[in-house]
Amino acid sequence: MGALQEKYKVLLVDDEPIILRSLKVAIPWEELQLEIVGEARNGEVALNLIGEMKPHIVISDIRMPVIDGIALMKEVLSQNSKLIFIFISGYGEFEYAREALRQGAFDYLLKPIDHDELAQMLERARTKLDRQKENEQLMHSVQMLSMLARERMFAEFTLGNPRPLQHLQWLENSELEGEYFMAVVQLDDYAALTAGWSAEEKRLWLFAIRNIVEEWSLEHGVLTVFPFHNGEWILLFPGSLNSSKRELGEQLVTGIKRYSKLSCSVGISRTTQGIDQLSTIYPQAAKALYQRFYSGHEGVFIDEETAVSESREIKYPKELEAALIESMRTLDRVRMLALFDEMALFIGEQAAPKEMAERLIVEMAVVLYRQFEHMNNQTQWSLERLLGKLHTLGTLSDMIAALKEEFEEWMKQGNKPVSREDGRSVVEKSKRYIESNYHKDLSMEEVSELADLSISHFCTLFKQVSGYTFLEYVTHCRMEKAKYILQNSNVKVYQVAPLVGYQDPRYFTQVFKKATGQTPSEYREEHTKQAN
Template structure:
């Protein structure tokens, strides 16, 4: 963390006041982008002051009363290993200075001090600090981005999109080309739990489940695990037999119940190969989970076979009709949805299948449509269990179709009168309020989309459509507005403003501030003060 305007902080240590004054006056600190933040006259007082000011660079006499320079350096580097120390020593202390270099000093200079030589040494130290900071930022960014990009890339492939992230395909090909099985883990009764939990409780429980799954994955050879939708996780494993799927599924259900007391179900895909099959793997794993609605909550549902509808009577599941219905829901086209339901009725009639088979096919289709509504953050006054009960009480195909048309048609009508748009505004409004309340934290898009009960991709689209900003643009604007308010209305030092508005690196904060306002924070404060 730098000083004013993100400058690196320097501390001077010498028991001679004249040398301290000379160092402060003779070195062009501003030109070197450095700031002297403290002075000490002994090793003991220097250590105490350093722990308060956290300097990046310490320039110290090697011989001082009490704690000597080398002992001080060891203590300072124990606190912060990348801190730089420049020693000043007398001619008679050459061996001592050489020991200091062996112990990790950046450099040393002999007395009497040549200020030009010292300036050059300090300039080299400043460049080293800049490289260190750049390396730290890069390392942090690579770690965070590699994880997020990996998850985002897999998510986008599952959703069927082909984004610029496709060029990162090499991340997964080596793992997925040899064959894999996908497991989709869903919390049972999640909509009800989501209504009961506060935001903090929800974050805690979902974090706990993810920890259980990640630990299991590492211990059992999983390829990766990540949250896909709220209350749902995707786990990729080397190809599994159906028996092995059963065993692993029971293991996961048991672990999650033991450590979180939450009930979940696990659906598996069949064997897949290649990253481009992720979407098919997800679809088949979720279809396996549909059987939960026949057997009750908390189950393990192996994949690899055909859907329930295809296993009897030789009827092929009407996937094309399903895709068109999902699209009609996305576009709130009620008339088209009703037409497609009529086509589905005709399709079933043409094959003259049994009532039980028709009921299963329509219920499987209803689950797909229900999940689409759920994904769009729709509040239902009815459940899938209630729909199944209505199916079971229907006596004819027409009655079955009437149940579907009544349930889904009514919601479409409500949506087109503005309910859906109001709902989107409410969700994005909630996200904006959360950003305004937590902008000073290391706020991630995953956290805010989780708050909104939307996938990251869906949240990004709705947020940009509603606000006109990307999530990062909006967060940055919010932070800079808060920083401007602090600079106008308080005497907080510039380098202290950065962490107050969510930036741990004051130098980066200054760059962002200047990019948006055209001024450094100090320039902005000076102009604001002058205008008052």
């Protein structure tokens, strides 16, 4: 037996003290990695001890005062079907012992007790318990992988990127075939809030908030909940709750504040239908959410109440927004500044009232900020400060100038040059991190944050120094580990996939064949022959 194996707990039940004493000294409990946690002289005491001590194995006389062995077993197995009962019976109780087996007993032995036979029986019992534990761990892993894959799927659709998830078609999303709406929950002043937290404190706080949000969701009919950006969670509600939007949002804000002492706000979208609409309603909820900067305090903001009415004859410049986002992704400062000038011309041509022009500028600032937030790890940036500044300015030209100044500065900070030597050091650090975490759901954002670079700058630097793109290097690490496992173990192919970061074995096989020219099975067969 391995020294690190878990000790399983055993309860002894017999009304004869001499049998209890002999069991305690004659069986090699330590060697079997078993521990006696209690003794009982009758079934009633045993019933109480089982509830208190939570044993894994009960060794009991089949005939006992008050409650006999079979009655005790039936009562307990109705609550815990995995508990193992081993009965001791007299010669004349043979048929009674057979009945115990039919009722769910693990085994029985006749008096006088053969201690070697009992020890072998206990070996089999612990093997069964080990298998039960392995199965439970496997099921837990499957459930966790399924949950993570579902979250990834919803996040990808929300970003408008369904294609990378074709290999996850086995996940069901039937809950979104009917009407639903989205609530985006975001901690208030997130950048300022987390500036004083260590990485571990940040992880623990986000984990705590996630638990609060998930527990609340279970109690209030939420279809699904998943984290999106840092400090932000998405909840999807059935359309039947449409009339309770504000009430639900207020309950959520109150609940998070009660249990975490942190304030948050909630933005709620219009009602829609179909999983492909996630990327359409997210901007609605996010833009509604940022109306809190007008209110000055936490709250619930609903898209229908904050959206610009189409009858006011001003159309949001979606193409201009897309062009600005692209200029930021490519760090094209000149193009970005020119597009801000185009934005000023567009608003001027609309001849919109100041309030409406300000609202459009704020909406654009929010969208562009989110793009920078996605690309960079610059906690000193403050959207709240920018929106507060815009709110104090009196003219369109002043507002556009403020946007130019702020985003130009952010772009400079996010693209600070790195010396050749520092760049090599950063890439080596990133490679080591990838090599240690390739089996996880690694994102480019996570590693660029580690490198303290913008995503675009990190990608360029990583390619220049390593010769690989980020995805190529992650795949390279995964394939090398997969080849090692296939050559040096008997782990089944479908079990290799999650060990190297792929939750779908079929997708893993496709990637492996593309990388090596062989399926995992073909690779194992060829290299096993070579080794022999």
